[in-house]
Each structure stands twice: as structure tokens, then as C-alpha cells.
Amino acid sequence: MSKLDTHFFDIGYMDTLSSQQTSIHQLDPRAKLITSLVFVTTVISFGKYEISALLPYFVFPVFLSTRGNIPSVYLIKKILLVSPFAVMIGIFNPLMDRDILISLGTIGISGGWVSFVSILIRFVLTVGVALTLIAVTGFNAVCMALDKLGTPRVFVVQLIFLYRYMFVLVDEAARMVRARSLRTFEGGGSGLKTFGPMAGHLLLRTLDRAQRIYVAMCCRGFDGEIRILKPLRFSPRDIGFTVGWSALFILMRLFNIPILMGNVFMEFLK
């Protein structure tokens, strides 16, 4: 539980990070969203044995997090913490694919290990960019971008609600869990018999809360739409950011830059 707890404090921290005022934060959220999608698409479009050509892509998360003033230690910790699924499935590659793919002198490296490393690099890149995106944009701005990009309004509005009330409800659940652990010994009271009423109570309170929120919103003139004061504007800077980075990603997809650099370097040595 404590792990989940800190996980949620993390969300609060991410929210704090997203309210900074750097040049990256000031970009239009749509520009950042689209660029991130182009990034992820190009990264996952590589063949499964690709390693070297993936490396230049680190430039984007490094740029975003540095210019956006996101502490890199925090980001790395967060990436390491999550999603064992990719690693769990990927670890089978070295077992299944034992053909030697690369030989360095007398040491042969099997294709499985190469593709496993490739999966790990993709994992770090895609997850890193997703986390950085939210840390330099903020969830509400991402929702606004989704709205402007044509996502159904109903979906966006309830996404905003979810985010807003997540903090409140998580606090409430944390209090319930704490109360339970204070009243029991050695993990007692954690059976399904207790879980049902606990979760049920939380749900009933949630439903009541939803009803109160709805009535309060109706009193303030809610008609299914959320209006914002700050209009989104796609400035030339945003266009430059989107087009420039997307072009770079595609270039890096077309040319294996590390191999080119390595070749030049080796020529130079000769």
C-alpha cells in the first residue's frame, strides 16, 4: 500500500512540475502532444534487432526534460519503477532466439539478447517521453489539446473530472486503509469479507459526491461543456517545434546516425 501511496504523491509532484514557466511549458499542448506521438511512432517502427539507430532518439527526452526543468533522477527512478510487463515478455527473447547475430572478436551475441536490449531501449524512450510530456504540459492542458484535436467533448470532460477527483478519493481510500490497519493485527481484516463493505462504502460515498458535484455544477450553469479563459493559440514557435522535431525523427529513422558517425570516426583513425 505504501508503494501505491507514494505513487499518488508522485502525481501531485508531477502536477507541480507542470505548473512551471519554462519555454517548453509555454508551448501549445497540441504541439507537444503531436510531436510526442510522432516520436513514439518512429521509435516503435524500427526492426526488432535495432539498437544503434535508436540511440539518437534520446536527444528528445533529454532536451525536453532539461529545458523543461524536470529533475532527471526523478524521471529515471520513475521509469525504473514501472511496468514490468515489457521486461517480463522481453526476457523470453534471449531464451528463444539463440542465433548469433553479432560477433565481437570471439564473443558472439545472440539475436535474442540484441532484441531484448532493443525492447528495453524502446521501453525507456517511450515511457520517458510519456512521463516528460505530462510533466511539462500538465493533465488539464493535455485534455484541452485532445479537445481541440477533435476528441469527443463528453470524453474530455469526464477525463478532467476523473483527474480532479482522483486526488480526493485517493485520500479518502488511504484514510480507510489506515483506519483498517490501526484496528487490526498482523494483516487481519484484509479478507474479502472486509474488502466488500469497505470498497462498497467508498463507492456509495463516491456516488453521493458525484450527485452533489452535479447539483452544484447545475447551480452554476453547467450545460455539458467546459469553457476555458485562456484560448489555445498555435503560434509559429509551436509550428517550428512540431515540424522541426518531427522532421528530425524521420531523418533519424531514415539514416542510422551512430553508424554514420562511427564510420567517419573509423575513417579518421585510419
Added chain:
Amino acid sequence: MHMADALISPTVGGAMWAVSAGLIGYCSKKVKADQDDARIPLMGVVGAFIFAVQMINFTIPGTGSSGHLGGGMILAILLGPYAGVLAMASVLAVQALFFADGGLMALGCNIFNLGFFPCFIAYPLIFKNIVGTTLSKKRLVAASIISAIAGLQLGAFSVVLQTLFSGVTELPFNTFVLLMQPIHLAIGVVEGLATSAVVLFVWKARPEIIKSVSISVPVGNIPMRNVTIGFLVAAVVTGGVLSWFASSNPDGLEWAIFKTAGTEDLYTPAKNIHSALADVQEKTALLPDYGLKSKKPKQAAQAPRSEPAVDTGKTVSGLVGGALTLLLAGLLRFVLKHRKKNKP
């Protein structure tokens, strides 16, 4: 259970994105057509409830380890299929962005696996039919457990298919299925028990909530045919367009098909067809073979089991270049940081 970006190809990711976008669009239209404003905050708050309830852990009966509620089925039961899908999609979006569960590209897959199956298959076809018109404790428990199991089994199988079609992992179909389905059977039983515990409690405390959702949502007349056809069209169209870009992975689909067909030795019999297909794909591809010829280790991989086609010299220059790239990235970071300090 969350599909990850690292495991999918752009074709699969893009196709599933299109499918899920269609699903969200369709459900949004349905919810809007209901003219029920109260539903919107309700969906959001119940979605937030899923996050909160995950903090309340419980001991899994008979094992001693602890688990928590996943949530797909309970959303479907409380909100009905349309609003349930939307709420689940938002839960997954938040998980992808904040917890890095899954990823941006895999979000489409995840919405489909964890949203579509519980809300559009398990809920209307299983839960509703078992519960029937007269609510009873036994029926509610049985319906929750069986539908949760069914939803998770379908979702897990969908994960297997998506992974195989992407061709990033080496896991053979049989092994993967044997790995995923039993694990998710166990997860499904636990999820079902937890779901039924919550549903039962609510039913006892406030029967009108469960009653109203099981009556108000029209179930029999979900036009499944239209939905299915729409998905198929979307998948085929996007798959066809996006597969141009995915030519780097021409083996994924064929490979999976050969595996599912059960051929033991797939390399030898498949070689001709495989290379022919790869050839066609290479020729018709928008950007044939992308980078520089024969510099990609991938080429070696596609060749049948033989000598490695990548020679040591290239490997070394690849390694040197890779090191240089990382060095440059580090340098960029340093420069950017330094500049920022000088220019507050």
C-alpha cells in the same frame, strides 16, 4: 496485462488506436444522445473511484498474497457499456501518462483489451443474461465472477494476438497463450470475487443503484453487427495504410500466421513464401528499407539461419557511433543546463 509501447509495431498500435478512437467516438455519441448531463460527472468520479479502490488491498483467498480490484467489470456494471468504456478509457489514459502503464501508442490496444471486452462482451452477453430480470444474491455473485473471468480471458488473448502480430518478441504462440490464459484465469477469479463483494454490498445497502443500472440500460439492442463492421473497416483501412510504414517488420504477421497454423519448423517451409512476401513488401514500401543498405542488423535476422551477415567492422563502428551519440546527448544536456544557469 497492460500492453506496452515497447512490444508493439506501429501497424498494430495504429490500427488499435483507430479502433479505440472509433469506439470512444461511438460511445460518446451514445452517451450524449441520452441527454443525461448527470452521467458525465458520474463517469469521471467513478473512474477516480477505480484509482482509489486500488489502494484498498485484500488477501486473496487461499494464497495469502494480496491483490486489488482491476475495475473494468465494475465500471461496466455501474455505468453500462457506453459510459463504462469511456470511464475505462480515461482510467487507462491516466495510467499511461502518470504511471507509465502501457504507453501512448499502446493506449489503443489497452482501451480495446480492458475496455471493449468487459463492457461490450462480458457485460451485455454474460452478466446481463445471468442476472436476468429478478436480482438475487446467487445470480449477482455468479454473474460477476463469470463475466470478470470471461472479460479478462478475452483481453489476455487479445494481448497475445497483438504482441504476435507486432513481431517484437520471440515468444511462440502456444507458449504465450499457455502463459497468459492461466495467469489471467487466476486474476479473473480474484477480480470476480472482489467485484461481486462490492456489488453485493451496494445491492444490500442501496438496491436501487444496482437495480436502476440493470434496468435502465438497454442491453438486447446494442447493434453489435454495426459496431463489429465499423471496427473491421477501421482496422483494415488503417492497417493497410500504416503497413507501408511498417515494412521494417514484414515478418510479424506472416510469422504469427505460421505459428498459429502449427507448423513445427517455420523457417524452412516458410522461407520461400516469406522472402517472396518480404520482397513484395520491400518493393511496394513507401520508403524501401529505410536506412543504408545492409547496415541494419535486421537484415541479418531475416536471412535464414546461416552465418551472421553483419561483419565485425560494422559492428565496431556501430558501437563507436553509439557511444558517440550518447556522449553527444550528455553534452547537449550539459550545455542546456549550463546555459540555463547563466541566463536565469
